[in-house]
Amino acid sequence: MGLVDAFNASKDGIDRKDSKESSSTLQQNLSIIQEQIPVVDGIQLTPKAREFVDSWTSSHLVTLAACSAAAFVLGAAIGKRISTNMTFQRIVSANSLQDYHIGPQSAKLKGRVVSVSDGDTFRFYHRPTLFHSSTPDTDTKLSDQTLPIRICTIDTPEVTKFGKPSQPFGEDAKTLLEKNILNRTVSVQILQRDQYGRAVANVSKRTWYGGNKYMDELMLKSGLAEVYQGGGAVYGPKGKEYYLKLEETARNKKLGMWSQANRESASDFKARMKVSTQ
Numbered sequence: 001m002g003l004v005d006a007f008n009a010s011k012d013g014i015d016r017k018d019s020k021e022s023s024s025t026l027q028q029n030l031s032i033i034q035e036q037i038p039v040v041d042g043i044q045l046t047p048k049a050r051e052f053v054d055s056w057t058s059s060h061l062v063t064l065a066a067c068s069a070a071a072f073v074l075g076a077a078i079g080k081r082i083s084t085n086m087t088f089q090r091i092v093s094a095n096s097l098q099d100y101h102i103g104p105q106s107a108k109l110k111g112r113v114v115s116v117s118d119g120d121t122f123r124f125y126h127r128p129t130l131f132h133s134s135t136p137d138t139d140t141k142l143s144d145q146t147l148p149i150r151i152c153t154i155d156t157p158e159v160t161k162f163g164k165p166s167q168p169f170g171e172d173a174k175t176l177l178e179k180n181i182l183n184r185t186v187s188v189q190i191l192q193r194d195q196y197g198r199a200v201a202n203v204s205k206r207t208w209y210g211g212n213k214y215m216d217e218l219m220l221k222s223g224l225a226e227v228y229q230g231g232g233a234v235y236g237p238k239g240k241e242y243y244l245k246l247e248e249t250a251r252n253k254k255l256g257m258w259s260q261a262n263r264e265s266a267s268d269f270k271a272r273m274k275v276s277t278q
Helices: 003-015 022-036 047-054 058-085 170-181 215-221 240-252 266-276
Strands: 109-118 121-126 147-151 185-193 199-206 212-214
Touching: 109 170, 147 215, 170 199, 170 215, 199 215, 212 215, 215 240
Parallel strands: 147 199
Antiparallel strands: 109 121, 109 185, 121 147, 185 199, 199 212
16 A cells, blocks of 8 residues: 555544544554655654654544645645746847746746846846846846846827937936836736837836835826837736726827927827838
């Protein structure tokens, strides 16, 4: 009889307390369990500890065996989940992302924001464990050790780059994002890769009261972003309609960029700049 069979037989014996054979069955199976449980040599028990161990009944040992088996199964399940949904190696570029890193069911990645480009784009230094450095190597280019992250859901006014002018409120949007995440730890859940090699992600940071502040919601509520509805658009977990309502509320209050009488969207602005340089 194996350890599992002995355990099951012992359990049945306990359940049949009115059976005349219960006592002898328990003792017999208890002996089998004791023979098959490894014993570590060299352990000296105090008299009180020995008295405690000797006082264990067969039901105590059966319960212990059941707990051990349950712990083993639970540990195996957790180990499998960790091995498939988490990574303990740093991700340094969008091209190094695996399929299991991407999608609404993917694990969140922890790391630090090392630079902010505009109101919806920043560079993320992945820190998978506390044993990894939280600071990029100063001898290596940031582009070779950080992920370019584009915040999902939103599009913010353009800032000056590549010789092109900025839009009204473009710098305001960048400043607000910097104030909230620059040099801070954030969580990113990567939803897809875009055509520019960036990881489009749902981005959040922990608040002092233990909640999460989502950057797409923050920018929309401040009137410094609109819901992106162009090609390849992806949205946070609350769905497109929720974010459109946030945009509408800010627009009705004339917050931020919505205070302009003739506002030009970021997508229209980029299209106009593209034509002007041709």
